[in-house]
Amino acid sequence: MNIPHINENHPLVLASASPRRKQLLTQMGLPYRVVVSRVREESSAEIPEDFCRNLAALKAKEVYTREKSCWILGADTIVLVKGRVLGKPKNHEDARGMLSLLRDKSHEVITGFCVLNPSGRIAHSESVTTAVRFKPLTEEEIAGYIRTGEPFGKAGGYAIQGVGSFMVEAISGSYTNVVGLPMCALIKALVQCGALGVFP
Numbered sequence: 001m002n003i004p005h006i007n008e009n010h011p012l013v014l015a016s017a018s019p020r021r022k023q024l025l026t027q028m029g030l031p032y033r034v035v036v037s038r039v040r041e042e043s044s045a046e047i048p049e050d051f052c053r054n055l056a057a058l059k060a061k062e063v064y065t066r067e068k069s070c071w072i073l074g075a076d077t078i079v080l081v082k083g084r085v086l087g088k089p090k091n092h093e094d095a096r097g098m099l100s101l102l103r104d105k106s107h108e109v110i111t112g113f114c115v116l117n118p119s120g121r122i123a124h125s126e127s128v129t130t131a132v133r134f135k136p137l138t139e140e141e142i143a144g145y146i147r148t149g150e151p152f153g154k155a156g157g158y159a160i161q162g163v164g165s166f167m168v169e170a171i172s173g174s175y176t177n178v179v180g181l182p183m184c185a186l187i188k189a190l191v192q193c194g195a196l197g198v199f200p
């Protein structure tokens with residue numbers, strides 16, 4: 001089977017509705033289109049890195065049932081603090097609890113991603129971890145940040161690329177991983193598995 005590279009006629013299929021992931025792919029100039037996965041994101045007792053990788057694969061495989069003969073990218077991001085997994089806050093109180101937990105300490109942001117080749121086989125599966133440290137936060141700062149509306153729809157209740165950057169003292173690892181996709185690892189994987197000929 002002659003598998004074409006990702007190009008304008010054969011764009012990468014992103015199995016995610018995340019505007020952050022779309023922005024990162026656009027920024028890199030990668031042709032893509034979005035087909036949102038119907039897989040439900042639920043908690044699991046799995047090792048966090050395995051959970052992210054496996055959920056990313058499930059998302060990609062679900063989209064493959066509807067989109068054949070394409071390179072497909074699935075991804076999932078979680079925040080891990082002192083062994084506790086933080087997903088997306090459900091409401092203001094949930095967001096306040098997450099930010100209170102994160103303040104004045106380090107946490108990990110883990111993104112798992114999975115690339116399916118056009119025959120539906122896993123061409124690459126990986127998880128990437130970035131350490132992030134928050135400054136001490138007052139109750140007023142937490143309340144003010146929640147009022148911006150930015151915490152919602154984001155793992156851990158913050159966006160490092162937005163207003164939430166005021167809380168971040170330091171990071172160790174991939175910045176784009178915290179945004180939603182570890183672009184260095186992703187591009188390397190796409191080249192190695194034959195989805196891209198060369199980059200850039």
